Amino acid sequence: MISLSFAVTFVSSLAVAPLYLSIINKTKAFFAGRQGPPLLQPYIDIWKLLNKGAVYSKTTTSILFVSPVIGLGCLIIATAFLPVGRTPSIFAFDGDFIVLAYLFALMRFFFIIAALDTGSSFEGMGASREAYFATLTEVAFILGLAAMAKKTGTLCLSGMLTQISGEMWKQSGGILALTASSLFIVLLSECARIPIDDPNTHLELTMIHEVMVLDHSGPDFALIHYLSCLKFWIIGSVLVRMVLPATVHSAWLDQAMVFAAVAGIAVAVGLIESSMARLKLNTVPQLLVGASTLSALALLLGLR
Amino acid sequence: MAGPHFLLWSELCFLCAALICCFASSNARLASIVGAAGSIIGCVLGLLSATSMLSMGTSFTLNLPCTIPLASLHFKVDALSALFLILIDGLSLLFTLYGVSYLYEYRSKRSLGGPWCAFNLLVASMGVVVTSQNGVLFLIGWELMALSSFFLVMFEGDSNKGRDVGITYLIATHLGTLFLLVMFILMAVSSGSFEFDAFRTHQPSRTLLTTLFLCAVIGFGTKAGLMPFHVWLPEAHPAAPSHVSALMSGVMIKTGIYGILRLISLAGMPPLWWGWLLIGMGFVSAVGGVLFALAQHDLKKLLAYHSVENIGIIVLGIGLGVLGLGSGSPPLALTGFLGALLHVINHGIFKGLLFLGAGAIFRATGTRQLDELGGLLKKMPATGYCFLIGALAISGLPPLNGFVSEFLIYIGSFRGGIELAQPSNLFCFIIILGLTLIGGLACACFSKAFGIVFLGEPRQAVSSSHTLPPAMKWPMIILAGLCIAIGVFPVPIVRFLLPCASQIFPVQQPEVPFSAMTSTLNLLTHITATSLILLLLIFFIFRLRRLFLGNRKVTSEVTWDCGYAKPTPRMQYTASSFAQSILQLFQPFLPSHKALSRSLTYFPGSESISFSSHTPDHFQQSFYWPLFHWVDKRFSILRRFQHGKMQVYVLFIAAALIALLIWQLGAVQ
Structure with missing residues (x-):
């Protein structure tokens, strides 16, 4: 039973992930008074790209096309660490969140060197910024999870997330709120959303993630599109379980609630993107260090 | 029992080879053959001796008659010594193979007898250091190690810079030895003998222990390259020939770690503040090391600063172990020491690999400046992919070995952070903060190093990059294979480390519960499973991608350059520009000197503009x-x-x- 619900959840998360990108775009379109692209547009884009040929730069080596493959492998494993509803994942083990953070890092490492592989100064610039911001994001992420570990006394991601309850929010809401706000900034940074990065800009100098993949095309680019959707799902569902600890004592319904609540986060991201501009590059680190500080504060409150 | 004989013959083998090389300095071929043969046979015998101890499970001693006053030729190989002996002899074996062809290039310019003599003496003296049971013998070995490595650092000593570097090293290492001398004399005065066993059974006073510990941290910390005492390291390691840099960085500085561990095992129950001090110093070394590494332009200097970082990680693990001992939690202590010991081995492997790679790059291009290199992966694929594996491993990424040891220290710190009482749990979270910070920074540093050196377009016309001789290629491939093997299958090696880690526990400490060992091993099987699934997934996605791309058009073009008509390799992002933004954030700790000269005309000519940056220690x-x-x-x-x-x-x-x-x-x- 547990393995069945795990398998269903796992497959459906992999399938549903691109939908949240649509929800963000629909929200943005709504606030801009536009119709917006159809709900299934990300799927159409990915399918279209998968069926194209590819153009490679003469400068590049195998690193360029290996990077999305490794990235997808990392994220699929990271998805498997997420709990099902309010029952732990069958892959859960002590320290799995460290593995998750380091799988993100492995993926990032390959995207950075893939960007340097092209020899383009734009992509080098994007790679440099990615390395910089990701360092700060990772600190906020792991310290936030450390605060959770300290609070719940467990060392596996599923354990932490399933132990958060309404009761815990009443007792130590401060710690949870600090961690959740830090994780929200982590989500915005890791998924390249405003105010850290602007996914819509067409000027290479202002971009981070987008500029790193200028020379990817065809199936490689399809994988990259899919990757960014999956990343949103992973961090989004961690965040959702932290802020919405409600349960109806049925794994299926709980999981359905998580799917719905991540859509809520997507709407929130869309709202932010409609209401504010991207931060200046030199103020982004301040926001990210701020996120780390929130996590550290949550941790220190937990030590008390 | 064959163990003591192997140990004796291995040491004699090194010494004989060193002696012959000393006299055969004019004949490069003879010096190479004798030096390499002596080192290889000695290493194999040393390995046999250490493995015989570990397979028997009982330590052995070797007592030779000796007439030096106060000293005795008393060697003992217990689990901890055996581990370091395997590290020393195993890696020296590979570095010797590499060194044969690396040094032979210099035969017309320099005499090879001296370097081979010093190399053999260095390996022999490290063996003495980790097996001796007598303070005076230890110091003799320590001094021999310092002097032989000094001669190797002076390999390029005919330049002013090379000489300065050598002298700095000599002074630093002797300042460290001074503290060790004080430490051993104090030990001998209190216990009545220079023998370690006498001190083990002796109950020293608290103040004496404090003095001993501080002397050990300064003396051994200088050799290991702990942060405030590290200044010699980033200068000396790049100056030596590459296989010696690998030996010094991967192996020699670990004798400092051995010394600290040995003192902890001799001193009885450590007080908690030892752990706090070690964690504080480890944190400073780890974060400081990686930040300075990020600022370097010279590949070997970058690697040398990363040794400071990795020693920091090891000391964080030891600090965690001491916290566990001091607060009466043997499972925590076990995890900390296991993580530290595994990182000792792992760092030896990947740092060795990276230095050998740097040597291969230097041999092919004649430069170590990052910003003069580029696009080497196409010209030197074997070196490139091996270097990539080393870079991933040193950044602590799964599924490679660096991740496993960092994971152990992480898990231990999380457990300590949850279980321990007030001030100690804060220190556990400091370890976590340190590890996350260096995780990101090391990623940035090595994506930079690999990306700038091996990818993109060549920044300078590369001198005909001759093919790598197999003797240089295979040691790198073996080390890269070890990185993957330990990363994917850490359980056997950790099981093998268990007796070594429990050796550090003082005698008074109750036995480590069996359940703690099995739970650690169980955790690591999850790592194995994750790594294997990751590799399988990557393989399948790769096949899938090939399926999609199979019969479609794949074309080649130039890199998208926003329509510039004449892109040149010099327009690529450089290592300094890559690191600049991160360094900006840490400016208060990294005072970079920038020199910018520009002309004030609207159309500046190329000759009038120059920019250079330099980050002094x-x-x-x-x-x-x-x-x-x-x-x-x-x-x-x-x-x-x-x-x-x-x-x-x-x-x-x-x-x-x-x-x-x-x-x-x-x-x-």
């Missing part, structure tokens, strides 16, 4: 130089006695002898 600039200048000034009065007149020196000796005689006569009466 903080500690060296603002602490050591002022200190040494002060010492120099205060002690210049002594120069009056040292003026090179032989007759006056003889007079001094005579006066000293007469004074001693009078004093002795007075004592007799």
Whole structure:
């Protein structure tokens, strides 16, 4: 039973992930008074790209096309660490969140060197910024999870997330709120959303993630599109379980609630993107260090 | 029992080879053959001796008759010594193979006898250091190690810079030895003998233990390259030939770690503040090391600063272990020490690999400056992919070995952070903060190093990059294979480390519960499963991608350059520009000197603009130089006695002898 619900959840998360990108775009379109692209547009884009040929730069080596493959492998494993509803994942083990953070890092490492592989100064610039911001994001992420570990006394991601309850929010809401706000900034940074990065800009100098993949095309680019959707799902569902600890004592319904609540986060991201501009590059680190500080504060409150 | 014989013959083998090389310095071929053969046979015998100990499970001793006063030729190989012996001899074996063809290139310019003699002495002395059971013998080995590595650092000593580097190393290592001398004398005074066993059974006072520990941290920390005492390391390691840099960085500095661990095992139950101090120093070394590494332009100097970082990680693990011992939690102590010991091995492997890679790059291009290299992966694929594996491993990424040891330290710190009482749990979270910070920064540093050196377009016309001889290629491939093997299958090696880690536990400590060992091993099987699934997934996605791309058009074009008509390799992002934004954030800790000269006309010619940046070592600039200048000034009065007149020196000796005689006569009466 547990393995069945795990398998269903796992497959459906992999399938549903691109939908949240649509929800963000629909929200943005709504606030801009536009119709917006159809709900299934990300799927159409990915399918279209998968069926194209590819153009490679003469400068590049195998690193360029290996990077999305490794990235997808990392994220699929990271998805498997997420709990099902309010029952732990069958892959859960002590320290799995460290593995998750380091799988993100492995993926990032390959995207950075893939960007340097092209020899383009734009992509080098994007790679440099990615390395910089990701360092700060990772600190906020792991310290936030450390605060959770300290609070719940467990060392596996599923354990932490399933132990958060309404009761815990009443007792130590401060710690949870600090961690959740830090994780929200982590989500915005890791998924390249405003105010850290602007996914819509067409000027290479202002971009981070987008500029790193200028020379990817065809199936490689399809994988990259899919990757960014999956990343949103992973961090989004961690965040959702932290802020919405409600349960109806049925794994299926709980999981359905998580799917719905991540859509809520997507709407929130869309709202932010409609209401504010991207931060200046030199103020982004301040926001990210701020996120780390929130996590550290949550941790220190937990030590008390 | 064959163990002691193997150990004895291995040491004799190194010494004989060193002696022959010393006399055969004019004949490059003979020196290479004898030096390499002696080192290889010695290493194999040393490995046999260590593995025989570990397979038997009982330590053995070797006692030779000795007439040196206070010393005894008393060697003992227990689990901890065996581990370090395997590290020393196993890696030296591979570095020797590499060194044969690396050094042979220099045969027309330099005599090879000296370097081979010093190399063999270095390996022999490290063996003595990790097996000796007598303080005086230990110091003799330690001094021999310092001197032989000094001669190797002076390999390029005919330049001013090379000589300065060598002298800095010599001074630093002797300052460290000074503290060790004090430590061993204090130990001997309190226990009545220089033998370690005498001290083990002796109950020293608290103040004495504190003094001993501080001496050990300074003395061994200098050799290991812990942060405030590291200044010699980033200078000395790049100066030596690459296989010696690998040996010094991967193996020699670990003797400092061995010393700290040995003292902890001898000293009885450590107080908690030892752990706090070690964690504090480890944090500073780890974060400081990686930040300085990020600022470097020289590949080998970058790697040398990363040794400071990795020693920091190891010391964080030891600090966690000491916290576990001090607060009566053996499972925590076990995890900390296991993580530290595994990182000792892992760092030896990947740092060795990276230095050998740097040597191969230097041999092919003649430069170590990151910003002069580029696009080497196409020209040197074997070196490139091996370097990539080393870079991933040193950044602590799964599924490679660096991740496993960091994971153990992480898990231990999380457990400690949850279980331990007030001040200690904060230190556990400091370890976590340190590990996450360096995780991101090391990723940035090595994506930079690999990306700039091996990817993109060549920044300079590369001199005909000759093919790598197999003797240089295979050691790298073996080390890269080890990185993957330990990363994917850590359980066997951790099981093998368990007796070594419990060796560090003081005698008074209750046995480590069996459940703690099995739970750690269980955790690591999850790592194996994750790594294997990751590799399988990557394989399948790769096949899937090939399926999609199979019969479609794949074309080649130039890199998208926003429509510039004439892109040149010089327009690529450089290593300094890559690191600049991160360094900006840490500006208070990294005072970079920037020199920018630009002409004020609207159409500047290329000759009028130049930019260079340079990040000097903080500690060296603002602490050591002022200190040494002060010492120099205060002690210049002594120069009056040292003026090179032989007759006056003889007079001094005579006066000293007469004074001693009078004093002795007075004592007799």
